Amino acid sequence: METYRIEELNFTFPLQESKTLSHINLTIQSGEFVAICGKSGSGKSTLLRQLKSILAPHGEPSGRILFCGQPLEEVDPRTQAAQIGFVLQNPDNQIVTDKVWHELAFGLENLGFDQRTIRLRVAEMASFFGIQSWFHRDVSELSGGQKQLLNLASIMAMHPAVLILDEPTSQLDPIAAAEFLAALTKINRELGTTIIMTEHRLEEVLPITDRLILMDEGAVLADAPPAQAGEALFRMQHPMSASMPSPMQIYAEVDGASASAYPVTVKEGRQWLNDFLSSRTAAPDTMAGDCPQLSSRTAAPDTAAGEPPQSSKQVAITFKDVWFKYDKHGPDVLKDLSLEIREGQFYCVVGGNGTGKTTALSLISGIRQPYRGKVLIGGKNPAKMKANELFINHLGVLPQNPQTLFVKKTVEQDLHDMLADTALSKEEKSAKVAAIVQFAELEHLLSMHPYDLSGGEQQRAALAKVLLLEPRILLLDEPTKGLDGFFKEKLAAFLKKLNDSGVTIVMISHDIEFCARHGEVCALFFDGGIIASDSAGRFFSGNSFYTTAANRMVRHVWSGGITIEDVIERCQTSS
Amino acid sequence: MKDHFSTFHPIVNFGYFAAILIFSMVFMHPVFQCIALVSAVVYSIMLKGRGAVRFNLLYMVPLLLLTAAMNPAFNHEGVTILFYLSNGNPITLESILFGAAAACMFVTIIIWFSCYNAVMTSDKFIYIFGKIWPALSLIFSMALRFVPRYLTQIRIISGAQKCIGRDVTQGNIWRRARNGIAIVSIMTTWALENAIETADSMKSRGYGLPNRSSFSIFRFDSRDMIVSAAMLGCMSVVLIGAAMGENTIRFFPSVKMIELTPFSVVVYGSYLMLCMMPVIITMVEEIKWKRIESRS
Helix, strand or coil, rough: EEEEEEEEEEEEEECCCCCCEEEEEEEECCCCCEEECCCCCCCCHHHHHHCHHHHCCCEEEEEEEEEEEEHHCCCCCHHHHHEEEEEEECHHHHHCEEHHHHHHHHHHHCCCHHHHHHHHHHHHHHHHHCCHHHHHEEEHHHHHHHHHHHHHHHHHHHCCCEEEECCCCCCCHHHHHHHHHHHHHHHHHHHEEEEEEEECCCHHHHCCCEEEEECCEEEEEEEEEHHHHHHHHHHHHHHHCCCCCCHHHHHHHCCCCCCCCCCHCCCCCCCHHHHHHHHHCCCCCHCCCCCCCHHHHHHHHHHHCCCCCCCCCCEEEEEEEEEEEECCCCCCEEEEEEEEECCCCEEEEEECCCCCCHHHHHCCCCCCCCEEEEEEEEEEEEHHCCHHHHHCEEEEEEECCHHCCCCCHHHHHHHHHHHHHHCCCHHHHHHHHHHHHHHHHHHHCCCCCCHHCCCCHHHHHHHHHHHHHCCCCCEEEEECCCCCCCHHHHHHHHHHHHHHHCEEEECCCCCHHHHHHHCEEEEEEEEEEEEEEHHHHHHHCCCCCCCCCCHHHCCEEEEEECHHHHHHHHHHHHC | CCCCCCHCCHHHHHHHHHHHHHHHCCCCCHHHHHHHHHHHHHHHHHHHHHHHHHHHHHHHHHHHHHHHHHHHHHCCCCCEEEECCEEEEEEEEHHHHHCCCCCCCCHHHHHHHHHHHHHHHHHHHHHHHHHHHHHHHHHHHHHHHHHHHHHHHHHHHHHHCCCCCCCCCCHHHHHHHHHHHHHHHHHHHHHHHHHHHHHHHHHHCCCCCCCCCCCCCCCCHHHHHHHHHHHHHHHHHHHHHHCCCCCCCCCCCCCECCCHHHHHHHHHHHHHHHHHHHHHHHHHHHHHHHHHHHHH
């Protein structure tokens, strides 16, 4: 049975020349798990919104959409509300009521079910998703992952035939995202609900989907099972192939011409690598395969050092035996934290949620003070420094949500506002703004409202704003959250440029791949302190789980391969 | 001690407090006032423990004394003159007694309200109003969702602005005012922008379809029935007493009450039962639990 049949769908936004969606033809079978991928602005969200009449944006659609064999516009609103479940991106914005149980019942109330039915369905969903333990809680007490799970559960309580999700995990940390995707898999397998989702986290999503649809500039580029769709992408040498999972990229580069299927998971990647290496009569030590006692890894020389590389540069930020807690009687958030960040370093802090990373950042910016130990910036205590001394020409902080910085109606005004209080002449100000605009590539966005920019563009505008204060140290709190591969690379290029010009960068991130690729020194935060810190290469080769996919794929043969490029190079030279 | 009265159906809770607040306000008879005040204090301590003791001693006792002293200083009615003030105004026994009674009533009501707040949590309140006006209950629920959310967001914005030197705690007074306005403006834009997605989420889940129902997790069971019956019984005795003039007192020009009869003792007893009902329920439940525990 077909859930959706889309025929020759075109869509144009009002006052725009080009089509946002052009000639889309898709059939989605009942019970399928479909992932739609593409760059930001490729029309994914617009396509998803066409699938539910009440969410369809204004504009000029043409073509046909059939839902269960019936034209969508003829399906009455009540059936659409119940049968087509839609989960949006931001976990917070979707929650309407104050209690978890009320939120679960919200949709059912709208549909006018009686008490008994609602009671049963709510109980069922709470059990299915393991929500019982927080059933009576206020929604404001929940974590981001719990909130998104609640959104999913409250939609599933309406028993939809199809579940549509628009980047549901982009605001979640990796652990919460994995949990959410596991819940989706469970729904798909156990209830047979059709799932259509857009997603950036391809490493996690591709293994669980039946079908991958790749979109570019409003058209469908490929539509096939993940391995084949990926293969098609690499055949086309499409730029989007750079955001495919690491095993696929390595395979495509090294062995792409062979006939075997593209590996999607780390497991498949490992199997391919073993076959690949044994097929080439390579050096004996790389033949060891999966047996660690035989492999050369045990003798790996470069994992011994525990200290970060010492440089002769001056120390920019020092933490000395720092202890911090929020309440007098609360638990210690930072415990005996000591670290040194030197000038010009690109310092990445990775680690789970709630380990105190963001708290440590707020100590650097002087917003909070430790109750024991010292935090020093360039030898001074930031909490005692004046705002002008600390934040102008010294310390720049890019908040996690760039929207918290925008004040004015256009990006240009917003940038000028930053310099409003300085003693510069008008020309000097304009020159400064122009230089920053050029640096952050904001020229074409200047007259737009900051909120109308995409996530990556907002990030850049906010970064430009902070950079107008000419900081020598830049603090970043999860700058890659919610960005797609393309914007991540762009951000990385900016950070690299800044770093090269001597700016010290301290970045907190969950994004291991990003840190491994671009970081200089990486540190693992756990339980209020730094467990390990080292140069990025040695740091990740020393970890076995907390490391990049490429490293997990090849670490049984070469412990040193961290990035995709490393591994490709090793593969090519091993022959 | 865990309160058991609050586990009853919201209608029982709400009905109880509505009745008790009205009674405490209307009945000025000293016996009734004493019963109400003592019960309110006992229940508030049972509900909130040490915090309530401190609240009662630190704020309520001074308030009681102050309001009691205020009346005779300004009110000079009454026939029993005790002495004259230096400006020639008389201080009368009646005005002192009336002041004490009014102060007692005032404090009793405040303490009852503090108990009300602890028992009638937001979801119970919403439920009660949902019965009367369903749309309003959703608005309440949404307000309770958004207020904490906005407070969190304003803290985040203020933190971000602090790091570019533009928080309300930075700069001279003009700068601070300007920064404050900027923060409110950012907050407003943010709220409007994000409300669009909330609206989408509501529409997508069928909000606006006709025949909306209202769900609650509360059930009116036999326990609620029994307590309601007991409450209504006590209330009717008290009301009959009120109709017969048992509960009132006249202060001016001279103090006058109805004579004490066996029936008035019955009315006092019922009022005591009514006021102490939450305390009695809690104690009975505790004793029951102790017994079950000791048996096993």
